[in-house]
Amino acid sequence: MDWKLDRESKKPIYKQLAIYIENGIADGTFPPDKPLPSERGLAKELGINRSTVVAAYDELESNGLIDRNRGSGTTVSKDIWGIAKKRIPSWNRYIEAGSFLPNLPVTQRIHKEMAEHNLINLASGELSQDLFPLNSLREITSNRSLRGNLGYDHPQGNLILRKTLTDHVKQFRGIDTDPSALLITSGAQQALYLVVQCLLKPGDAVAIENPSYHFNLPIFKSTGIKTYYLKGDKDGINPDDITDLYRKHRIKMIFLNPIFQNPTGTLMSLERRKKILELSSEYGIPVVEDDPYSLSSFSNEKIQSLKSLDHHGNVLYISSLTKIVASGLRIGWIIGPKAVIERLSDAKQQVDFGHASYSQWIANDFLDSKDFTSHMSKLVKQLESRRDQMVASICSFLKEQAEFNIPQGGIHLWCRIKNEFNEIQLLEESIKRGVIYVPGSTMGTEKGYVRFTFARENEETIHEGIKRFADALSVVST
Numbered sequence: 041m042d043w044k045l046d047r048e049s050k051k052p053i054y055k056q057l058a059i060y061i062e063n064g065i066a067d068g069t070f071p072p073d074k075p076l077p078s079e080r081g082l083a084k085e086l087g088i089n090r091s092t093v094v095a096a097y098d099e100l101e102s103n104g105l106i107d108r109n110r111g112s113g114t115t116v117s118k119d120i121w122g123i124a125k126k127r128i129p130s131w132n133r134y135i136e137a138g139s140f141l142p143n144l145p146v147t148q149r150i151h152k153e154m155a156e157h158n159l160i161n162l163a164s165g166e167l168s169q170d171l172f173p174l175n176s177l178r179e180i181t182s183n184r185s186l187r188g189n190l191g192y193d194h195p196q197g198n199l200i201l202r203k204t205l206t207d208h209v210k211q212f213r214g215i216d217t218d219p220s221a222l223l224i225t226s227g228a229q230q231a232l233y234l235v236v237q238c239l240l241k242p243g244d245a246v247a248i249e250n251p252s253y254h255f256n257l258p259i260f261k262s263t264g265i266k267t268y269y270l271k272g273d274k275d276g277i278n279p280d281d282i283t284d285l286y287r288k289h290r291i292k293m294i295f296l297n298p299i300f301q302n303p304t305g306t307l308m309s310l311e312r313r314k315k316i317l318e319l320s321s322e323y324g325i326p327v328v329e330d331d332p333y334s335l336s337s338f339s340n341e342k343i344q345s346l347k348s349l350d351h352h353g354n355v356l357y358i359s360s361l362t363k364i365v366a367s368g369l370r371i372g373w374i375i376g377p378k379a380v381i382e383r384l385s386d387a388k389q390q391v392d393f394g395h396a397s398y399s400q401w402i403a404n405d406f407l408d409s410k411d412f413t414s415h416m417s418k419l420v421k422q423l424e425s426r427r428d429q430m431v432a433s434i435c436s437f438l439k440e441q442a443e444f445n446i447p448q449g450g451i452h453l454w455c456r457i458k459n460e461f462n463e464i465q466l467l468e469e470s471i472k473r474g475v476i477y478v479p480g481s482t483m484g485t486e487k488g489y490v491r492f493t494f495a496r497e498n499e500e501t502i503h504e505g506i507k508r509f510a511d512a513l514s515v516v517s518t
């Protein structure tokens with residue numbers, strides 16, 4: 041077979057092979073009347089793993105280019121080589137050409153593994169089902185039935201929910217706003233997406249924390265935005281670094297997750313939070329404060345977000361119900377100057393005609409009920425107990441090999457592994473042992489880290505998950 045593997049290419053090997061076969065189908069190298077090589081035979085001929093050939097064939101099959109039949113092997117799809125020899129478009133070329141970039145391959149792999157196998161999940165940044173307020177939500181949905189408008193709602197979000205959220209952020213987060221300055225989004229994720237799409241343009245420079253959730257977001261790259269990193273310590277990022285980035289790169293926006301940061305769990309010191317607001321005012325650069333975790337403080341301390349300290353309208357505040365109620369509701373919001381909110385709301389209307397009304401009613405009725413506060417205090421206690429278990433299990437199974445700060449809220453623990461290890465091998469060995477986590481390179485530039493989430497599993501499975509991880513590490517560390 042006349043195919044050369046390019047080991048320097050960023051494209052995974054299975055993709056290179058899939059493209060080669062796809063082109064071969066198009067130009068007749070692989071005719072419809074002959075079977076394609078077997079997976080085993082092709083792997084041997086090319087000197088690659090059989091699983092790589094399987095992945096290439098999987099992709100070709102899902103694009104409708106080949107058929108795999110038990111017994112008769114793999115053939116070019118009859119649908120494209122019918123009697124009239126009609127050709128279907130080269131989907132791979134379209135898939136590669138789009139300007140919206142895919143997730144990192146390792147992130148895709150983690151999602152696929154989680155969807156297909158029953159693993160101990162220390163990777164998903166969400167609560168487990170048993171932490172959702174299921175009884176309250178059940179009661180709300182049965183009382184609610186279909187009362188309310190099921191037509192398109194206001195593109196900014198249902199007004200009643202916006203009023204409830206205005207009261208919620210006042211009572212629980214010390215933020216003064218009004219419903220016209222708040223947009224309901226599909227999670228915090230969509231709010232971030234809209235900010236990037238509507239308020240920035242290709243070539244703009246922004247500052248993000250390293251490591252951070254944002255590091256992992258291809259939406260910056262898709263839009264052609266340059267990201268510059270702010271390194272943190274146990275008190276968050278150093279505000280002086282913002283000055284440096286402003287002077288060197290004229291950054292246009294700063295993205296921060298100051299409270300129980302994902303992935304480090306760090307709470308930025310109050311002094312630094314204040315300093316950042318001063319710098320934002322001095323340079324006239326907005327701060328996008330991503331704050332999904334501030335209500336989950338284990339000390340019950342009310343933490344002042346940047347937005348609650350912002351008296352000049354410099355901060356765009358993003359939050360959601362994902363980490364405190366249920367991720368599947370997809371309720372998030374952004375608060376900012378009215379003109380900005382109207383701009384984002386106009387874009388949201390173009391994207392999806394506004395948020396689904398049903399989940400907005402449910403969210404409204406739950407936030408408006410007395411159950412919300414009792415749910416929060418129960419949730420925080422359970423998260424703290426899971427955090428304690430994770431710390432104990434790491435100390436017991438990884439001993440001196442691991443180094444971490446104990447998070448005082450949120451759901452993540454960022455762990456440095458002192459032994460040298462190959463990141464992909466460690467992930468593969470862990471998956472083999474039935475546990476999954478997030479490799480550090482997807483969230484930051486420093487080597488040797490992993491992110492464990494303690495909200496998705498209970499104490500027992502956290503313990504077992506860390507044990508299996510330690511076993512995987514013992515196989516790969518050098």
Ligand SMILES: Cc1ncc(COP(=O)(O)O)c(C=O)c1O
Pocket residue numbers: 165226227228229230253297302330332359360361362367371372
């Ligand atoms: C810091 C941060 N921002 C935003 C999100 C997106 O969450 P959602 O869209 O579910 O609200 C996450 C999820 O992990 C997160 O950790």
